[in-house]
Each structure stands twice: as C-alpha cells, then as structure tokens.
Amino acid sequence: MIAARGIPRTLETTGAWVLAAVWIAPLVYCIWAAFHPPEFASRFALDAPLTLANFHKAWDAAPFARYFLNTFALVSLVLAGQIVLVTLAAYAFARFEFVGRDVAFALVLVQLMIMPDVLLVENYLTMSSLGLVDTILAMALPYMASAFGIFLLRQTFKSMPKELDDAARVEGAGILTVLWRVYIPLARPTYIAFALVSVSYHWNNFLWPLIVTNSVGTRPVTVGLRVFAAIEQGVDWSTITAATLMSCAPLLVAFLLFQRQFIQSFMRAGIR
Amino acid sequence: MTRTKATIYGWLLLLPAFVLLVSFTHWPALATIHASFFTTPKGTRPAIYVGLENYEAMFDDPVFWQAVTNNLIYALGTIPVSVALAMLMAIWVNEKLAGQSWLRLAYFTPTVLPMIAVANIWLFFYTPDYGLIDQIAHAFGFGATNWLGNPDTVLYCLMVMTVWKEAGFFMIFYLAALQQLSPNLAEAAAIEGCGRWTFFRRVTLPLLMPTTLFVLVNAVIGAFRLVDHVIALTGGGPNNASQLLLSYIYDIAFRYWDTAYAATLTVVLLAALSGLALFQFLVLEKRIHYR
Known part of the structure; x- marks a missing residue:
C-alpha cells in the first residue's frame, strides 16, 4: 500500500x-x-x-483440575498421533512414485472439506461399536490423520533439495534413516507451525467431545465449561466469567508470550 | 528405486494415516448416504429399506427449510463482513501505524478463544435488562430487549459474535499476502501520482484476489461447520429461529436419536460441502495457479 x-x-x-x-x-x-x-x-x-x-468459587464448584488434565491429555494425544502419521504419509507423497499416488492424494484432500466434525452420527456409531465411547482416545482418533498436516508437510518435504536425499542414500542410509536425519530436522518450522495450529484447534474443540464424552473423567475444559455454565445459568455472572477466563487462560497466556511465533505459524499454515 | 519397490514403500508409509482417514472420513460419509435410505433401527427392530421416504419427509419438514434458510442468511451475513474487516485490519497492521503490534494483538486475540468461551462472554452482553447492551440502552431511555429470546434478533446476535471471532483469523491470511507484495509497486505508483484509493482498487485488491478466494472457501466451510455457539447459547431456539443445519443434525441425532433422519440431513450438508470442493477444484485452482 x-x-x-x-x-x-x-x-x-x-x-x-x-x-x-x-x-x-x-x-x-x-x-x-x-x-x-x-x-x-x-x-x-x-x-x-x-x-x-x-x-x-468456580474452581470449587466444578472439577476444573480434572477437565484441564483431560484437555491436556487430549491435545497431547492428538498431536503425537498426528505428527507420526502425517510425517509418514507426507514422506510417501513427497518422495515415492508409487502406483495410485494421485488417487490417494485426492482422497486425502477430501478431508479438507469434509471434516470428521460433520459426520457426527456415523463416527459416534463407530466409536460405540469399538467400545470407545467416553474415552480420550475416542475424542482424538478421528483427527489424527490430518489432511491439513499431510498437505502442509508434503509441500515442505517437496521443497527440500533432492540431492541431500540422494547423498544420504549413497552413504547407505535406509529410507527411514533419511526421513529421520534429513527431512524431519529440516522441516522444524513447519512442525512448530502445525503444532500450534493443532493445539489451538483441539484445545478449543467442542462439538465432537461433547457428543463422545459423558463423564467428568474424560470431559475436556470446553465441555466442562459448558456443563458448568448451563447449571449456573443466570445465577452468578462473576463466577461464570472467572470460569470462562480460566478455561482459555493457558492458551491465551501462551499466545501472549509467543505472539510472534503464533501469528507466523498461522500465516505459514495458511500460505500454500 | 524400482516402481514396484516404491509402491510397496509408499503404501506402507501411507497405511497408518490412510486407515484412520478412511475409517473416520470416507467410510462414515458413505455410511451416512446408505443410512439415509433406511429407517432408524430401534431396539431389536433392524433398519428397514424405505427408499426416498426420509428425503420426502425432509422436504416436508419446515424446520429443515428454516435451518437451511438460517444457514444461508448466517453465511451471507457473516462472511462478507468478516472478510472486509479482515482486509481492513490487515492493511492497517501492515501499514506500521503507531502501536502496530498492539493493534495486531487486539484484532487477533478473539481467534485464540474457544467458541464456547466467546458464547459465555457474549451471553452477558445479550442478557435482558441486566446485560451490558440493555444497560447502555437504559441510559438512553430504551427499555429491555430479550436479544437471544426474540426470533427476530437471535440469529443476528450469533452473527455478530461470529464476525468478532473470525475476522482476526482471516486477517492473518491477508497479512501474509500483503507482506509478499513487492514494495516497488507502491513506489512506482506513487511516482506516477496514483492516489491511495486508486492504488488499492487497481493494484492491491486484484493481487489479493487469490487470498480472498482461499479465505472465502474457508469461511463457507466454517459457516456450516461451527455451531458451538448455537448449541451453547440458544439450542437453536427460540422456535428454531437460530437453528443451523449442523445444530439441527445434532438435535435430531443426539436429542431425539433419529439417526436415519440425521443421516438424511447430513447428506445435504455433504452435498453442499462437495459442491464447494468441486467449485474450488474446477474454478479457483485455475485462477490461483499464477501465484
């Protein structure tokens, strides 16, 4: 301008x-x-x-400590699963000329539009037939194979010089060694960007956890806050605002401390 | 590496992610379509094939039409406003005005909050009599208004919240795009004596077009996918005045346990999202390519 x-x-x-x-x-x-x-x-x-x-008052009125623990477990589980699965899949798409690659990639991209959030009923039925309803795993599982993550990391892997890869192979490194020694270290900024976006998304996620959990032992903070505010409705505003602030505090503080990092990660994740 | 070997390795690497992807995206999407042709199984009674009966019931269901209409109003009301605000915010942040980093912080912060927390905060503003908006209205001599309890205002209340939460998120994409524009353009235009408005309209806006299209697609998906605030604040009421498609699906599936009808409604949502995907693939990809 x-x-x-x-x-x-x-x-x-x-x-x-x-x-x-x-x-x-x-x-x-x-x-x-x-x-x-x-x-x-x-x-x-x-x-x-x-x-x-x-x-x-808010802390005593509802088991927020437990809710935070659940959210923490959920976010870590999702992120750990995503990083492993997304790395392997992105590596396959970026560096292997395999039969059916384009079709497979198109099938991955479908998830960018049709996210598990929309397929509530069938995913609930799946979880219930697996006996996983009301577990942390059930909240995490549908999000682990993140199409967004695969797409993002594939772009990063593709932009790396193939010579590095070839050199390592000539030295006799296997494909997983190359991935571990060459690709993953070089993709660090992408991993950080993806992790921040993923953590903020799953810390804030509500609808799917609401459906698939029904006890204090699994409920994440967002659902816990909802249950709390629904009971307290109209009674005491100050307590509800305190609970609300409490539930966003960890993410908010992290954001304020690492503002630049956060914004750059979101930018990086948005550029294709 | 031979192609056979590459195929084996490729698929082995892909396998774990693909299994989950198929189990929780492709399979349920197909199962939803399948379930929409059957009745809801109840107790020992299995699902019975009923052809298009569920669809006929849907077309006769006034709540379905209301949810669709609401969703369209919601999308048409929130998206242009958030996108325009996002662009304005990005331009201001990018211009290095005084206190630039504070501005960026203020615009972006709502994005970090969970929608459910946003709902709690705004609930207080909308509460009749005691809430902040009515207190201000009282000061100007107006009476109390039940903002969320009135079918005429409730949807707009939700829209305001959504714009507040989303504009800062879209700003980020514009900011990224603006930072990639060459400063030479502005210098050249300034030498030519080009005004600011002309420059914005003739240079910046067209160059931001790919970003706008990207943001629009995401905003449309969001308008159909994010219903946390509806469920938390109004439950779709009063009288379905704030019912959106996904919140209606949630009600039908998890409050009335009519899974077959929920599946039928989900098919409509899937069709809308697939249409959007197709539009993006066929129309937008071509235009975005020149980047």
Whole structure:
C-alpha cells in the first residue's frame, strides 16, 4: 500500500485504534468481571476492589483440575498421533512414485472439506461399536490423520533439495534413516507451525467431545465449561466469567508470550 | 528405486494415516448416504429399506427449510463482513501505524478463544435488562430487549459474535499476502501520482484476489461447520429461529436419536460441502495457479 501522510494518516491511526478498542472490549470486560466482586459485574467504578474469590468459587464448584488434565491429555494425544502419521504419509507423497499416488492424494484432500466434525452420527456409531465411547482416545482418533498436516508437510518435504536425499542414500542410509536425519530436522518450522495450529484447534474443540464424552473423567475444559455454565445459568455472572477466563487462560497466556511465533505459524499454515 | 519397490514403500508409509482417514472420513460419509435410505433401527427392530421416504419427509419438514434458510442468511451475513474487516485490519497492521503490534494483538486475540468461551462472554452482553447492551440502552431511555429470546434478533446476535471471532483469523491470511507484495509497486505508483484509493482498487485488491478466494472457501466451510455457539447459547431456539443445519443434525441425532433422519440431513450438508470442493477444484485452482 501507498503510505498515507498527514491528516489522512492521523485519521487512519484513529480508526485502527477505535476498531482495536472495540475488538478487545469483550475480553477486557470479561477480565474486569472475573477479578471484581459480583456487585461490580456491570458497574464500572475505579475504586472497585480486586478479588480472586470468583476464581475460588468456580474452581470449587466444578472439577476444573480434572477437565484441564483431560484437555491436556487430549491435545497431547492428538498431536503425537498426528505428527507420526502425517510425517509418514507426507514422506510417501513427497518422495515415492508409487502406483495410485494421485488417487490417494485426492482422497486425502477430501478431508479438507469434509471434516470428521460433520459426520457426527456415523463416527459416534463407530466409536460405540469399538467400545470407545467416553474415552480420550475416542475424542482424538478421528483427527489424527490430518489432511491439513499431510498437505502442509508434503509441500515442505517437496521443497527440500533432492540431492541431500540422494547423498544420504549413497552413504547407505535406509529410507527411514533419511526421513529421520534429513527431512524431519529440516522441516522444524513447519512442525512448530502445525503444532500450534493443532493445539489451538483441539484445545478449543467442542462439538465432537461433547457428543463422545459423558463423564467428568474424560470431559475436556470446553465441555466442562459448558456443563458448568448451563447449571449456573443466570445465577452468578462473576463466577461464570472467572470460569470462562480460566478455561482459555493457558492458551491465551501462551499466545501472549509467543505472539510472534503464533501469528507466523498461522500465516505459514495458511500460505500454500 | 524400482516402481514396484516404491509402491510397496509408499503404501506402507501411507497405511497408518490412510486407515484412520478412511475409517473416520470416507467410510462414515458413505455410511451416512446408505443410512439415509433406511429407517432408524430401534431396539431389536433392524433398519428397514424405505427408499426416498426420509428425503420426502425432509422436504416436508419446515424446520429443515428454516435451518437451511438460517444457514444461508448466517453465511451471507457473516462472511462478507468478516472478510472486509479482515482486509481492513490487515492493511492497517501492515501499514506500521503507531502501536502496530498492539493493534495486531487486539484484532487477533478473539481467534485464540474457544467458541464456547466467546458464547459465555457474549451471553452477558445479550442478557435482558441486566446485560451490558440493555444497560447502555437504559441510559438512553430504551427499555429491555430479550436479544437471544426474540426470533427476530437471535440469529443476528450469533452473527455478530461470529464476525468478532473470525475476522482476526482471516486477517492473518491477508497479512501474509500483503507482506509478499513487492514494495516497488507502491513506489512506482506513487511516482506516477496514483492516489491511495486508486492504488488499492487497481493494484492491491486484484493481487489479493487469490487470498480472498482461499479465505472465502474457508469461511463457507466454517459457516456450516461451527455451531458451538448455537448449541451453547440458544439450542437453536427460540422456535428454531437460530437453528443451523449442523445444530439441527445434532438435535435430531443426539436429542431425539433419529439417526436415519440425521443421516438424511447430513447428506445435504455433504452435498453442499462437495459442491464447494468441486467449485474450488474446477474454478479457483485455475485462477490461483499464477501465484
């Protein structure tokens, strides 16, 4: 863009700031309500006392510690599974001229449009016939073969010089050694980008976990928050906002600390 | 490496991912279509083949039509606004205005929040009388409004939330695209005495076109796939005024346990998404190629 100067630039800066203020206001409000006593939930006074009581109340009212543990287990399981499966599949697509490759790749790309989120009923029936309903594995399994991850990593692998690969083979390295020693180390930025996108997605995922879990022992934070807010409905706003803030806090703090990394990862994941 | 060997290795490497992909995407998609031609099995009674009966019932179901209409309004209302805002945000962030990194932070943060948390935050704004919007309305002498309880306003309330959550996400793609544009273009245009608006309309906008198409496709998928806020805030109500296609499928399948009808509805959703895929493959791929 041609940079604006003088008055137009001042106007634009003002506009940008007004929009930013509007955009951040809901979150700021949530933080305000969570850290102040309930009587200040919708009354803004500078002398309102700060308190952590809302967090105590929320923490005691529902098993959030367990929910966090479940989410943590879910996110780790999905990511670990994805990294192994996606790496192997992307390597196959990038470096092996096998029979049926194009058809197989087209079948992978189908998942970019038709994600497991949409096929609720049949996937639920599958889980129930496998006896996996209400397990962490059931929440994770449909997402492990990520088409998005395969696509992203295949692009990265393809962009690497074939000479490196050939040199390693001449030295007598097997195909898995080449993958481990050459491709994976060079694809590190892609792995980081994919991991951040995947973790944010699965930390926030709601519908499929809602369907496939039904006990405290497996419910992730998002579903737990929903159950909590549904029971508390209309009772105590400050406690709900505290619970809400708590459930996004780990991701939010990670995002604030590694902002640049996060945004660059999302950008990298978006460019094809 | 011979082709036979490559084929063996290739498929072996692909196998684990492919098994899961087929089990949780391709197979259930086909099973859904199959199930839509049968009745829902109940207890010991197995499913009976009924041909197109489920589809006939669907075409006679006013809630189905309402969900489709709502979903179209929802998509047409949220997508252009989020995309336009995303573009504006990206341009502002890219222009190195004062406090650039704070601006980017403010725009992007809603993206990191789970939709379910967003729903909780906005629920407070929409609560009649006690909520923030009504408090402001009171200050200007207006009465209380039940924003989420009124069939005329509920869908728009959900749309506002969606725009708030998604615009920052789409901004990222525009930001990436803007950073790849050559600064020479702007310099050359400035020497030619080209105005800012003309430059935007004649140079930036066309060059951002591939990004816009990419964002549009993703936004359309999102409009059909993300219904967390519907389920959390309204359950599709009041009177199905905020029912979207997927939230209706969820209701039918997991509240009424009519899996055959849910499958029939899912087929419509699958058809819509496949249509989009085809559109992207046939129309967009050609245009995006020149990048």
